[in-house]
Amino acid sequence: MKAEIITIGDEILIGQIVDSNSAYIAKSLNNIGISVYQITSVQDDRIHILKALKSAQKRVDFVLMTGGLGPTKDDITKTTLAEYFEDTLVQNTKVVEHIKNLWKKYIKQPLLQVNLDQALVPSKATVLMNNSGTAPGLWMEKDGTVFISMPGVPFEMKALMRNEVLPRLSKTFKLPFILHKTILTYGLGESVIADRISDWENQLPNSIKLAYLPNLGRVRLRLSSKGFDKAKVQTDIQAQIDTLLPQISDIFVGFEDNNSIEQIIGKQLVKMGKTLSVAESCTGGKIASKFTAHAGASAYFLGSVVAYDSSVKRHILGVTSASIQRHSVVSAEVVEAMAIGVQKQFNSDYAIATTGNAGPTKGDSNAEVGTVYIAIATPKTVYSQHFVFGKQRERVVTKAVNMALTMMQKEIFKN
Amino acid sequence: MKAEIITIGDEILIGQIVDSNSAYIAKSLNNIGISVYQITSVQDDRIHILKALKSAQKRVDFVLMTGGLGPTKDDITKTTLAEYFEDTLVQNTKVVEHIKNLWKKYIKQPLLQVNLDQALVPSKATVLMNNSGTAPGLWMEKDGTVFISMPGVPFEMKALMRNEVLPRLSKTFKLPFILHKTILTYGLGESVIADRISDWENQLPNSIKLAYLPNLGRVRLRLSSKGFDKAKVQTDIQAQIDTLLPQISDIFVGFEDNNSIEQIIGKQLVKMGKTLSVAESCTGGKIASKFTAHAGASAYFLGSVVAYDSSVKRHILGVTSASIQRHSVVSAEVVEAMAIGVQKQFNSDYAIATTGNAGPTKGDSNAEVGTVYIAIATPKTVYSQHFVFGKQRERVVTKAVNMALTMMQKEIFKN
Helix, strand or coil: CEEEEEEECHHHHCCCCCCCHHHHHHHHHHHCCCEEEEEEEECCCHHHHHHHHHHHHHHCCEEEEECCCCCCCCCCHHHHHHHHCCCCEEECHHHHHHHHHHHHHCCCCCCCHHHHHHHEEECCCEEECCCCCCCCEEEEEECCEEEEEECCCHHHHHHHHHHHHHHHHHHHCCCCEEEEEEEEEECCCHHHHHHHCHHHHHCCCCCCEEEEEEECCEEEEEEEEEECCHHHHHHHHHHHHHHHHHHHCCCEEEECCCCCHHHHHHHHHHHHCCCEEEEECCCCCHHHHHHHCCCCHHHCEEEEEEECCHHHHHHCCCCCHHHHHHHCCCCHHHHHHHHHHHHHHHCCCEEEEEEECCCCCCCCCCCCCCEEEEEEECCCCEEEEEEECCCCHHHHHHHHHHHHHHHHHHHHCCC | CEEEEEEECHHHHCCCCCCCHHHHHHHHHHHCCCEEEEEEEECCCHHHHHHHHHHHHHHCCEEEEECCCCCCCCCCHHHHHHHHCCCCEEECHHHHHHHHHHHHHCCCCCCCHHHHHHHEEECCCEEECCCCCCCCEEEEEECCEEEEEECCCHHHHHHHHHHHHHHHHHHHCCCCEEEEEEEEEECCCHHHHHHHCHHHHHCCCCCCEEEEEEECCEEEEEEEEEECCHHHHHHHHHHHHHHHHHHHCCCEEEECCCCCHHHHHHHHHHHHCCCEEEEECCCCCHHHHHHHCCCCHHHCEEEEEEECCHHHHHHCCCCCHHHHHHHCCCCHHHHHHHHHHHHHHHCCCEEEEEEECCCCCCCCCCCCCCEEEEEEECCCCEEEEEEECCCCHHHHHHHHHHHHHHHHHHHHCCC
8 A cells, every 4th residue: 555645735845845845754654554655746727736646646555745825826736626526616515614614703704705716515525614714625536546635734734634534544544554663873884884784685585685774973774574474574573673772782872762862862761760951052042942842841850941141151150250261162061061050040850051152253252163062960970072073064963962962871771 | 047956865854854955955946046946855766866966857957956975985976876867987186175175274083085086077077165174065967957966065065056956057157037025924813914915816917926924922024026138027026015015114123034034133223222131931032042143242232141940040140039020021011121130230221131931831920821021121111012823832932032032123114
């Protein structure tokens, strides 16, 4: 059972937005046993959409589309879909009621004909109610291929996937179990890892696929397999992991599974009953926003100080002017003082601090662009490490965030 | 002149990563006059890549590929490209030298045969040197279509685009001028705007395309046109904008162009010689990281306090316990006190503050999920607004960030 995702919208093809819908849909489909064969992004253009639908139908069993369902003239997905199915649009009473209700309850602007026209759907379509917006999802079938059309607004699409599309797919089709296990490593390049584990890689059965995903200091190793016997798929992958881990114990950091590293840290802190605060200079709030992106962060995350200007390091974090003058703002002494400062100010058990020069020019220190110091304060001690992360600003910041999280994870899992 | 972008990698099709490369490439191509017809993401699979290359060749003049150029076994783009061109791989001496140099200067791990094999390239290919990594870019031509292959690691791809691909495309082909102008509006839905400006929209010439891009309270209107006469393209679009603006003056916020709203704010603050600090509760560091994502932020951005726990609001920001008890942490009084507190602590001219309940459960206040207060402190005064942003956590946070930036923009542009 294979799917293709078609995202529709000129804004994708001119690079005005990053298509993040596809990754969400692909991950959700994988979770219920459907592999995604291809992702195709096309323009808001009738001919182009028709061609894409026709090609996709030849390749896959399920076509999931997003975009082009709005009420304005540039939105043509619905009429084009009707044309592809040689169908006409009819008014759906349930959707009319839903739209009228939305306006009555939440929307102060007048209800226009174009809003009511959102209830026009192809007569052959099954309507998937969209409780977060006006455009309903549509489910249509042609010669054994299912076509599902959803709005492009991410939260509307996500709610439709969760509440309508995924349950209906799981109920209608007998789907296999797909398992991806991702091993996080830190410290060696992908070619060196591949060289070291080549005997193991060569003996992998065809049913298990291995991928190397390098990303700024970390390499993730992903093992994938699928089958209708869920227990067997799990046992087979686990057996391979058990053989692999002793060979990479020095660089093994943990498993990614569905949790990101900040979620793993958060869960562990909650388990330990401990709290965390952060003092960020060169990472500019990115570490805090990683933690707070997940619901429940308030159980362990007290807050953060983004000390972008060195006066903030002094006034809020209590780093002394003498220390800054003697060692410069980019130094082990200052980053450790920042960690202790924020730990004390916020009264947290642990603290992370970063200071560095992300470039492109030297800031208020003489440190080379790319120089970063990261400190961890624990209930008992404080320590820091020095890094040189290259010359590109974006890369320096991302590497610093990754490394700070890795250091924190190592700290709380070391026992 | 049309292009197709092909991104190669199983990690895209299982939703493990969001394909952000395509948006970067699409935007860069648009800037030099090349329209992107389609974006296609395919698996690390020989047959699938060959099919994608063949279909793309029929559709477009340029095919830009990323991914699958690494040194491990799952990377097969290069050999597949050689097969498509009925070509063989030969060693490129310049790339060998480059790799040896990289190892000599930066890499402590042993230089393996697989690393040296990165210098094997199709004999018909023009090599585009990759100074940020080991895999070179490749430029090949077949029956009038240009195929360009680049690594999937974003910073390597970006450097190759900037230094090699774009200059070479501009030099080799006579390309038109493409112009996108995006108008930011806030306050009305897309259907109401469309209704209001329908006469104007109906008289637009065919050469100018209009798109509506709704996003959580904001609607962006994008006008696009292209032609070989740059001055005419610019004049024609400007004439349409001059007619449109008086009709939407009440909701007009500004132009997006290539600057994001936080960059527009930053530039204006630098021009005014003023500074900014931020106190964030429900937005958890996202406002700070928006500002600090851009080089040069230190010229106006002093820092931020992420006050996730209410003790932080008291100790660091000086919000009184009495005020919190009387009004609750999610209130106009507290958010204004936070703004004044951070403005004072950081000694900044302006400050932004947010407090709210993003959900999914009620936090340390009784405010309904979705309730957000946003304050702006200026050199002369402080004020706040109250919002209800729905029930979905991600949506509440994004709306709050968007709204805080919009309020700040309005504040500093109001004269």
